[in-house]
Amino acid sequence: MTYLLGVTALWAFSFSLIGVYLAGQVDSYFAVLLRIGLAALIFLPFLRPKLLTMRQRLVLMGLGAIQLGVMYIFFYQSFLLLSVPEVLLFTIFTPLYIALLDDLLFGRFTPFYLLTALLAVLGAAVIRYDGIDAGFWWGFLVVQGANLCFALGQVGYRRLSAELPENLAWHNVFGWFFLGALAVAVPAFVLLGNPAALPSTGTQWAVLAWLGLVASGVGYFAWNRGATKVDAGTLAIMNNALVPAGLLVNLVIWNRDADISRLLLGALIMGFSLWLNHWWLARREQQAA
Secondary structure, three states, X not given: OHHHHHHHHHHXXXXXXXXXXXXXXXXXXXXXXXXXXXXXXXXHHHOOHXXXXXXXXXXXXXXXXXXXXXXXXXXXHHOOOOOHHHHHHHHHHHHHHHHHHHHXXXXXXXXXXXXXXXXXXXXXXXXXXXXXXXXXXHHHHHHHHHHHHHHHHHHHHHHHHHOXXXXXXXXXXXXXXXXXXXXXXXXXXXXXXXXXXXXXXXXXXXXXXXXXXXXXXXXXXXXXXHHOOOOHHHHHHHHHHHHHHHHHHHHHHHOOOOOHHHHHHHHHHHHHHHHHHHXXXXXXXXXXX
C-alpha cells in the first residue's frame, strides 16, 4: 500500500505538467519515446537476462508494450482533445476495467458492472452537457483506450508475478518492461511523429526528464510492485485515488479555468457508480459467506 500511495502523490503532478507544458507544444510521439527511453536507462544496467525464461521475458515485454507504450500514445493524445480535469475524471473507469478483465481471466461475466459503467458515462455527460461535441467524445474514448491498457498491464503483471519466486530481484528484470514499451514507442515516432515539434525550451526538456526518470522510471516500478502486494479490490480503489489528487494539484497550483460545480456534480455521479459497485460486491460476498 505504501508503494501505491507514494506513486499516487508522484503522479498527481504528471497530468498538469503534460497539460500545461507539453500538450499541443511538443510532439506527443516524441514525448512518449523520450519518456520511455529515459526510464529504460535506469534499469537496463541492472538487467540480468538469465533470471527469467524466454517466455517470461516476452510476457514482461508485452506488458510494458501495452501498459506503457500503447497507453502513453492514447494518454498524450487525450490532452489535445480534453482539459486536464476532464482527462483526470475520465480515468475513473480503470477500476471497472480491472474487475472486468479479472472476470475474463476466470471465465465469469458480471452484468452489474455494465450498470455502474453507464452511470459513470452519465457523469461524463454532465460535465459538458452544454458543450458536448465530436471532439469531446473522441477524447473520452481515447482516455478509455489508455485506461484499458493500464488496467490490462496491472492485471497481467499480478498474474506474472504469481508464478515467479517471491525473492526475485525485480530491479534485475524490470528492464524488459521498458524494452517492450520502446518496441512500441520507436516505430510510433518514426511513422507518426513530427520532428519539427521537438522541445524548444529548457522547461520542456526539464519536464520530460522528470516524467521519464522519476514519474515513469521510479513510478512504474513502484506501482507494479505495489500492485502485487495488495488484493485486487485495493488496487482498483487506488487507481481512482489519483483523480482527486490530480485535480487538486491542477486547480490549486495552475488555477485552470473550470466550472467547479459541474465538475463536482459529474464526479459525484461517477463516484456514486463506484460506490454502488463496491456495495454490490460486498453484498454478494456476504451472501456467499
